[in-house]
Amino acid sequence: MGFNTVVIKAMIDAGIISAPPAKINTAESMRNFLKAFVDQLAAQDYTPEHDWNGTKLRFTRADGTPGNYVELRGLQGLKGDTGAKGDTGTLTSSALPARTTPINRALDKLVVQRGDGVLEKVNLYQMAGGQPLVTGNLVANGNSEFGDLSNMTPSDPTKLIFDPTQSVPAGGKGAFKYTGLAAFVRTTDLIPVNLLRRHRISMVARTGDANGANYDANARGYFGIICYDADGLEITPPHFAKVSGAAQTTLAVALNPGDTTLTLTSAAGWHTGATAANRGFAWYPYTNALGQLFPDYGYSRNLSSNYPVYWQSNGGTWLSGGIAGNVITLRSPWAGPALAAGTKVANVMEGGTYLYSSALINALVPNAWTLYDAYIQGVNPGNTEDPANMMFRPGTAFIRPIILINYNAPAASTTFYFTMLDIRESSFDPSTLLAANNAFTGLNTFSADQTIKRIIASGTSPSAAAGTGAGSGGTVSILAGSTDMAGTITVNIGTSPPTNQLIATITFSSAFAAAPKGIVISARNNQTGMAIGRFYINAKTASTFTLFSTDVAPAASTTYLLDYIVIA
Incomplete structure (x- = not known):
């Protein structure tokens, strides 16, 4: 909320001059009182808590959770501005005034693109001449730099706290602590990614307290990402994953609401077995809300499983053994839209909601700080996902990290700590050259037996x-x-x-x-x-x-x- 104090004071002056003075309150005393009131009102901070990331603005809702970012388009960001869609201009350090007063809370980071095309988050401290923080991490507050729960969304908000007393070998201001069972934590922000670049995801985590209390040896965890498309919609396997060996084909006969059969040009390889999760189909092409047209047989949100009657939990789109030749008998009359003959279709399958890394997938998390890291590179061509070789799901425009906590732990008092939640564009990571504990034992030496080998400048060519x-x-x-x-x-x-x-x-x-x-x-x-x-x-x-x-x-x-x- 903004106040134009000059205009308000002028209105007060004009109103009092035209009104007769009271017996006690003269026009001058009324004017001084009202001017003082306006000065006091204008001095108050009525602007809601907000974050600015360089091109977009968001406000904190009444319940304390951040709202969605709103992009300020065009050259001025004004309503009705005719600037090109997504034209946000260029923000440079000269556009940010140097601070002369203390900063009591770190602001959100700016996503900038370097000259070599790499996306990097830079904290406003750095651009305003303040003390530098860790850069390169695309997860705001992933390094606990804010010293609070900013950008962390747990399944149960009452069980996640920021614990500044934790001393983590990786540094930071402390760690995030979750107490409870079978929970998840993900970030609030969606992180834009360049699918042509390799990305590293990592975190440092521990189960149980530092003294061994509230530790459950059965506690298991998962670490990975959630993929989202340009509309901010979550991408799951049926949006891209095809049943192996199933023909990518077309409708031989139009499919209309109420029809009981689906006739294909070729049903070769389409699943007719007992796995309901494999008995579904997608149709193409798919166009998102922005008007982007995706390639045929690639990413699509046009799914038979969009309709509850065809969910795998309800038996799939057709029954086991429901394919005869090229004709598929639907388990229930067609509940979707009319699809013309010639429409491209493919047999798709359900799968894991999230994309987990083999670095931590249904694995025990010890009672010691442990580094978990993995790499994501390339786009899944539509086959089964490999946790050891993670690839972005087709259609991905944004990601969020996801941590599943304390699975299989019988004690509700089990604690889980994490910090240094990090996603960044990456080439080869030199840290893998260090010993497993990444500890120094002396000047310019690494512990354990692993060392950095020099490059041999002579020898036989491969x-x-x-x-x-x-x-x-x-x-x-x-x-x-x-x-x-x-x-x-x-x-x-x-x-x-x-x-x-x-x-x-x-x-x-x-x-x-x-x-x-x-x-x-x-x-x-x-x-x-x-x-x-x-x-x-x-x-x-x-x-x-x-x-x-x-x-x-x-x-x-x-x-x-x-x-x-x-x-x-």
Whole structure:
């Protein structure tokens, strides 16, 4: 709420001048009183608690929970502004005044895009000349920098507190503490992600108190992400996951409300067995609320399971054994919209609501601070999800981290602590070179037996073999002077290179005793269309590593030079 005190005072002056004075209150005394009242009123802070992230504004609701962000579009952000959709201008440090008074609460972070395209959150302290905080983390308050529960949404808000007394090896102001059973915590904010980039998710967690109290040895946890589309809708397996081997086909006959059968051009591979979760279908194309049109047989929210009568808990869209030839007998008359003959359809399946990492999936959480981290890279092509090799779900525009807490624990007093909840765009993470406990034992040395091995500058070159991802006629070779540990891969892309396919297999001249800890690739040449996001390391063994293409294939008839470093 804003007050124009000059206008209000002028109105008071005009009103009093035209009114006769009372016996006690003169016009002057009334004027002074009312002016003082306006000054006192204007001095009050009537603006609701709010957060500004550089392009969007949100206010805290009456119940204390943050509302949704509202984007200020156009050059001025005014109602009716004709600026381009999503044109939020550029916010620079010069646009933020330097603070001359203490900051008693950290503000939300700005999401900025660096010159190399990487998304990064920068705290307003830094841009205003204050004390720097941890940067790069896309989770606001994930490092407990606010010292409160900002941006944390638990399944039971009464059981989550911020505990500043916790001393965590990873740093921070304390930790988040949950007391209770079978709960979840996720962030309030949706985090925008670039699907062409690799992301690291991590947290530091412990079950039970530091002295061992309220610890349950049976307490299990899960850690992963929730995927959301551009409309902020949660993405689950039936929106993209196809039954393996099922034909992606079309309707041979129109499907109208009340029909009892579904006739396909080909029902080859469509599930007719006992698994109700596999007896459903999606239709295409799908267009979201923003007008984005998604590719056929990709992401779709047009599902038979949108209608409760076809839920897997109710037996699916058709019964086991309900397919004869290309005709499917529906378990209940068609409750969806009219679909014309020729409409594209696919057999989709239910699955896990959230995308969990193998770093913590139905696993015991010890009574000691433990680092859990995982990487997400690429977009799932529509197959079964692999917790050891996480991929974004098709249609993803935003994510939230999700933690499931104290599953299978019989004691309701069981405590769970977490902090350093972190999501960031990432290349190879040097921290994996450290010993398991990441502790220093002396000047510039690491504990345990693992050390950083130097890059060998001489030796025999590895060999390379092209895969289907290099396209028809594509070749791959190792540049002269390269070694097992470092060198340059020359990739000559042929015609019609596919996506998500093996580009090359690199075989070391001398096998390592174990698989290398990491392989870093970077772009050497500036060839037209060069984008390191089109390549990634898919697998590493003691004798090989493989180079794959992402959902955006390398350009046809183009030569790419990729430098590699192997860290063993």
